[in-house]
Amino acid sequence: MHRIIATLLALLCLLTASFCLATEEVVLYDCLRLSAPLTIDGKADDAAWKAASWAELPYKFLQETPTPAGSRSEFRAGCDDESLYLTAIFYHDSDEALKANHAGRDDPDLWMDDSTEIYFDPASDGHFFKFIVSSAGIVTDFRQTDAGIDYSWTATNAKVATLVTDKAWSLEMSVPWQDFGVKPEPGSMWGFEVLRFSGKNWASWTMGASYNHPEKFGYLCFGGGFLSAFGKLVDSVRKTKGDQWRLVSPVGLLQFSAAGPSLDAAIARASQQITEARFEAAVLSDAKKRADLLVKLTPLQAMLDEAKQAAAVGADGTRIQSLSAKLAEAAALAKDVGFEARIAQALEK
Numbered sequence: 001m002h003r004i005i006a007t008l009l010a011l012l013c014l015l016t017a018s019f020c021l022a023t024e025e026v027v028l029y030d031c032l033r034l035s036a037p038l039t040i041d042g043k044a045d046d047a048a049w050k051a052a053s054w055a056e057l058p059y060k061f062l063q064e065t066p067t068p069a070g071s072r073s074e075f076r077a078g079c080d081d082e083s084l085y086l087t088a089i090f091y092h093d094s095d096e097a098l099k100a101n102h103a104g105r106d107d108p109d110l111w112m113d114d115s116t117e118i119y120f121d122p123a124s125d126g127h128f129f130k131f132i133v134s135s136a137g138i139v140t141d142f143r144q145t146d147a148g149i150d151y152s153w154t155a156t157n158a159k160v161a162t163l164v165t166d167k168a169w170s171l172e173m174s175v176p177w178q179d180f181g182v183k184p185e186p187g188s189m190w191g192f193e194v195l196r197f198s199g200k201n202w203a204s205w206t207m208g209a210s211y212n213h214p215e216k217f218g219y220l221c222f223g224g225g226f227l228s229a230f231g232k233l234v235d236s237v238r239k240t241k242g243d244q245w246r247l248v249s250p251v252g253l254l255q256f257s258a259a260g261p262s263l264d265a266a267i268a269r270a271s272q273q274i275t276e277a278r279f280e281a282a283v284l285s286d287a288k289k290r291a292d293l294l295v296k297l298t299p300l301q302a303m304l305d306e307a308k309q310a311a312a313v314g315a316d317g318t319r320i321q322s323l324s325a326k327l328a329e330a331a332a333l334a335k336d337v338g339f340e341a342r343i344a345q346a347l348e349k
Contacts, residue, residue, distance in 0.1 A: 027218035034078040042163030044087035052076040061202035069203035083174045091168040100136040110140045121191030126214045135169040137162040155179040186223030193217040266327040273334035280341035300330040
């Protein structure tokens with residue numbers, strides 16, 4: 001389900017290219033707190049990964065307009081008290097053999113092989129940690145500083161493993177917080193990006209992100225997701241995205257401007273989803289199921305009524321931000337209720 005949601009959101013952005021050009025896009029990934037230790041072997045089959053959602057790399061790299069990637073790639077991220085973890089799968093996009101011509105640690109040209117680049121920017125200020133990992137498991141890592149590239153930094157305790165099959169090559173890696181020199185607090189967000197290099201089918205997680213454009217990175221969220229700390233999200237994003245941006249997240253799309261998110265648009269979307277869900281539930285023959293679903297809509301309707309009242313009397317920017325975030329969540333939950341009602345309808349026939 002998570003993969004389907006991510007794919008639909010990516011396709012929606014690609015279909016609305018003109019809108020994306022006018023408004024900066026913000027992409028988030030909630031870093032799952034893993035329930036058990038991982039074995040770093042490249043297989044990515046540990047039970048602890050199952051609860052983590054997959055995110056795809058939907059864009060062709062280094063394009064000025066949203067262009068679909070020519071290859072399929074996906075990743076998951078997780079963490080525990082000791083380390084940050086990432087796994088990725090890069091599906092073969094041709095019958096040609098994988099390029100693996102570089103073998104030395106910290107080779108700056110390693111990206112010319114079939115490889116991935118992974119960026120972590122704890123302060124979202126362009127002082128990022130960069131990893132290049134090839135399909136052969138070769139690693140280049142460094143830190144970007146004000147003085148330039150610092151190859152003396154090395155993730156000494158990091159573990160990296162890759163695996164090549166007839167369908168794809170996969171990666172697993174762990175990086176202890178001590179190698180970063182910083183451990184994220186709950187609710188914090190790091191600048192984050194994943195790229196793929198494969199023949200001519202280069203791909204990126206966010207549009208326009210690159211070594212030279214860290215301000216285009218997405219965000220890796222720790223502890224509770226963005227809805228639990230919307231104000232912190234706004235503060236972080238405005239540093240690099242300015243006052244016009246659009247949030248792409250598992251709960252939907254949220255437009256933001258200098259005055260705050262568009263409350264009217266959020267009200268309209270939530271109202272539509274709640275109305276549709278109520279209609280779907282109302283036609284059920286099963287009275288108990290009908291009542292149960294309508295009860296689920298009651299708190300969502302209360303959120304909507306609260307937002308309508310605030311819009312009528314006028315609300316400040318902070319209030320608008322909070323209400324818009326709640327409405328985005330309410331719209332997503334109402335959509336789930338409508339889906340549940342349609343399933344129940346199908347079972348009644």
